[in-house]
Amino acid sequence: MGQALIELEDVTFAWPGQAPLLDIAQFRLEAGEALFLKGPSGSGKTTLLGLLGGVNRPGQGRIRLLGQDLASLSQGARDRFRVDHTGYIFQQFNLLPFLSVRENVELPCRFSKSRAARASQRHGSIDQAAAHLLEHLGLNQPGLLARRAGSLSIGQQQRVAAARALIGQPELVIADEPTSALDADTREAFIGLLFNECRAAGSSLLFVSHDQSLAPLFDRHLSLAELNRAAKPREA
Amino acid sequence: MYLLRLALASLANRRFTALLTAFAIALSVCLLLAVERVRTEARASFASTISGTDLIVGARSGSVNLLLYSVFRIGNATNNIRWDSYQHIAKDPRVKWAIPISLGDSHRGYRVLGTTGEYFEHYQYGRRQHLQLSQGRPFADNPFDVVLGAEVAEALHYKLGDKLVLAHGVAAISLVKHDDKPFTVVGVLQRTGTPVDRTLHISLAGMEAIHIDWHNGVPARGAGRISAEQARAMDLQPAAITAFMLGLNNKIATFSVQREINEYGNEPLLAILPGVALQELWSLMGTAEQALFVVSLFVVLTGLIGMLTAILTSLNERRREMAILRSVGARPWHIAGLLVLEALALALAGIGAGLGLLYAGIALAQGYVQANYGLYLPLAWPSAHEWTLLAIILGAALLMGSVPAWRAYRQSLADGLSIHL
Numbered sequence: 001m002g003q004a005l006i007e008l009e010d011v012t013f014a015w016p017g018q019a020p021l022l023d024i025a026q027f028r029l030e031a032g033e034a035l036f037l038k039g040p041s042g043s044g045k046t047t048l049l050g051l052l053g054g055v056n057r058p059g060q061g062r063i064r065l066l067g068q069d070l071a072s073l074s075q076g077a078r079d080r081f082r083v084d085h086t087g088y089i090f091q092q093f094n095l096l097p098f099l100s101v102r103e104n105v106e107l108p109c110r111f112s113k114s115r116a117a118r119a120s121q122r123h124g125s126i127d128q129a130a131a132h133l134l135e136h137l138g139l140n141q142p143g144l145l146a147r148r149a150g151s152l153s154i155g156q157q158q159r160v161a162a163a164r165a166l167i168g169q170p171e172l173v174i175a176d177e178p179t180s181a182l183d184a185d186t187r188e189a190f191i192g193l194l195f196n197e198c199r200a201a202g203s204s205l206l207f208v209s210h211d212q213s214l215a216p217l218f219d220r221h222l223s224l225a226e227l228n229r230a231a232k233p234r235e236a
Numbered sequence: 237m238y239l240l241r242l243a244l245a246s247l248a249n250r251r252f253t254a255l256l257t258a259f260a261i262a263l264s265v266c267l268l269l270a271v272e273r274v275r276t277e278a279r280a281s282f283a284s285t286i287s288g289t290d291l292i293v294g295a296r297s298g299s300v301n302l303l304l305y306s307v308f309r310i311g312n313a314t315n316n317i318r319w320d321s322y323q324h325i326a327k328d329p330r331v332k333w334a335i336p337i338s339l340g341d342s343h344r345g346y347r348v349l350g351t352t353g354e355y356f357e358h359y360q361y362g363r364r365q366h367l368q369l370s371q372g373r374p375f376a377d378n379p380f381d382v383v384l385g386a387e388v389a390e391a392l393h394y395k396l397g398d399k400l401v402l403a404h405g406v407a408a409i410s411l412v413k414h415d416d417k418p419f420t421v422v423g424v425l426q427r428t429g430t431p432v433d434r435t436l437h438i439s440l441a442g443m444e445a446i447h448i449d450w451h452n453g454v455p456a457r458g459a460g461r462i463s464a465e466q467a468r469a470m471d472l473q474p475a476a477i478t479a480f481m482l483g484l485n486n487k488i489a490t491f492s493v494q495r496e497i498n499e500y501g502n503e504p505l506l507a508i509l510p511g512v513a514l515q516e517l518w519s520l521m522g523t524a525e526q527a528l529f530v531v532s533l534f535v536v537l538t539g540l541i542g543m544l545t546a547i548l549t550s551l552n553e554r555r556r557e558m559a560i561l562r563s564v565g566a567r568p569w570h571i572a573g574l575l576v577l578e579a580l581a582l583a584l585a586g587i588g589a590g591l592g593l594l595y596a597g598i599a600l601a602q603g604y605v606q607a608n609y610g611l612y613l614p615l616a617w618p619s620a621h622e623w624t625l626l627a628i629i630l631g632a633a634l635l636m637g638s639v640p641a642w643r644a645y646r647q648s649l650a651d652g653l654s655i656h657l
Contacts, residue, residue, distance in 0.1 A: 049653060050653065053563075053653045055562075055652030055653055056652065075568075076567055079562075079565065079566075079567040079568075080567075083564060083565025084565075088563040088564075088653065090560075090563070093556060094560065095560070096242075096245075096246075096560055096561075097249065098245045098246060099242075099245055107561075107564040108564045110238045110565075111566055111567075112565050
């Protein structure tokens with residue numbers, strides 16, 4: 001087995017003085033893989049994403065992203081590492097509504113030199129990278145780039161968020177229930193577009209959702225409730 | 237810098253609150269600067285109520301009291317001084333000119349000043365400006381001529397040739413009137429912005445004439461009365477005056493003349509230096525002036541606290557904004573910086589708008605204020621002192637901005653990437 005993109009070993013996490021929220025013996029995400037992680041509420045999803053984002057530190061165990069042990073980095077270095085290598089898509093209201101669509105897509109390039117460099121290297125400039133991604137995600141209406149992000153429909157906003165996660169080709173895209181606000185038809189179309197663009201960018205995809213019906217679309221699927229020995233699922 | 241762009245865009249998104257906040261700061265800044273300017277100008281104008289006069293001499297009392305009744309027409313003299321004392325001092329070779337003044341009567345609340353032609357020639361105010369007539373002429377040989385201050389003429393609608401009756405005493409409503417001896421308006425002075433505007437000027441002879449048949453403070457009755465025509469023919473040399481002003485040939489002599497007058501053997505006299513007495517008086521009023529300044533400082537503080545409140549209340553609804561920024565790589569200090577920049581932008585906008593309001597207000601009110609209060613408010617760039625005040629306001633805004641910045645910093649560390657609704 002080659003080097004995994006994400007590797008967790010015997011990771012536990014608990015807030016001080018509280019019962020553990022997360023206890024994972026092993027978890028791997030291979031490079032280029034699209035993984036569906038079923039994560040109902042109470043399964044420790046938020047905690048896991050916090051750990052992968054480097055916002056929280058594990059109590060025990062090791063978390064490696066691209067072979068880098070997150071715990072060995074300082075808070076500032078973890079922040080930098082996160083934006084350099086990870087793009088995020090959240091459930092909804094992903095965008096800063098007062099910025100234009102273009103500015104929203106380009107936000108990671110403002111905070112990460114390496115993503116800005118990769119975007120301009122591949123597409124000539126950051127603006128072109130943003131326009132290219134939006135077009136590939138089906139947002140090619142004239143004048144859309146300059147519109148306020150808040151004026152877009154939810155489906156359009158999620159695609160703008162996807163473009164933002166993908167700009168500058170991060171190695172990893174983490175999508176946290178990105179389709180739960182979409183209806184069934186647009187849901188699969190959105191996932192299809194996301195797959196294509198992740199492949200084009202060479203990014204791995206970690207897709208977290210409670211919606212089991214989406215699982216067959218992915219290379220591999222896991223259940224966080226089974227993975228996490230400390231999980232207390234609410235659904236009985 | 238991109239953070240500034242983000243801060244401004246976020247503020248523009250909340251433009252209604254942001255505008256109100258900046259407007260509150262603008263009003264408070266405008267008030268502070270207006271108070272400062274009026275204060276500075278009032279002090280300057282107060283100091284120039286009288287100029288060119290080296291000594292003011294009156295009966296022995298306090299220097300502020302003498303200044304108040306001789307220059308500001310406030311209060312009363314405790315005693316008169318004898319005409320021969322005045323003559324004696326006025327003839328001193330070191331004295332260039334002397335203006336006798338006699339007070340005690342009034343007309344519809346405005347004080348009457350008895351004096352001589354010297355008054356129009358030598359009395360100075362402001363930057364050594366002489367009195368100018370806007371209409372008519374100074375009073376001449378006729379003892380029943382009166383020259384009005386600008387405000388008296390305007391408020392009471394008098395014009396040249398009008399007759400008016402003086403009242404005994406200085407109360408606004410006087411029961412005893414010199415109605416047997418009416419005066420004729422022969423001149424009106426130009427506005428000076430000093431108490432001269434609120435004064436009626438008559439000759440010493442006129443002052444003597446209206447009191448010639450008075451004994452023990454009450455007018456004579458019946459056969460004892462003397463008519464205006466009879467008075468005209470009599471000797472109208474006064475026996476006493478209230479005070480007099482002196483101009484000296486050589487300023488160096490001021491202190492020696494002052495000492496001699498204060499040690500004058502025939503009568504207890506007091507000579508004061510107007511500048512020194514003005515300063516003494518201003519130090520009494522300085523408390524009120526400083527209170528005004530402190531109040532306007534507190535208004536500025538209120539404006540800034542309004543800003544602090546607006547930013548703090550926005551924090552909770554902006555947790556999502558912060559989490560999104562964190563997910564695209566903003567570090568907690570970026571978030572903190574964003575809020576400091578926001579406070580800075582609001583304060584700068586407030587200060588800019590406050591200056592705008594101030595200058596618009598000065599441009600509009602300049603003429604009116606000068607005409608009515610004798611205060612010249614210059615439409616000038618802020619002084620060094622005013623710049624300092626503005627810098628302090630900006631510093632205070634930064635300090636206040638650091639409170640929400642610190643909270644947002646803590647909050648964004650705790651929230652991480654999780655978006656709270």
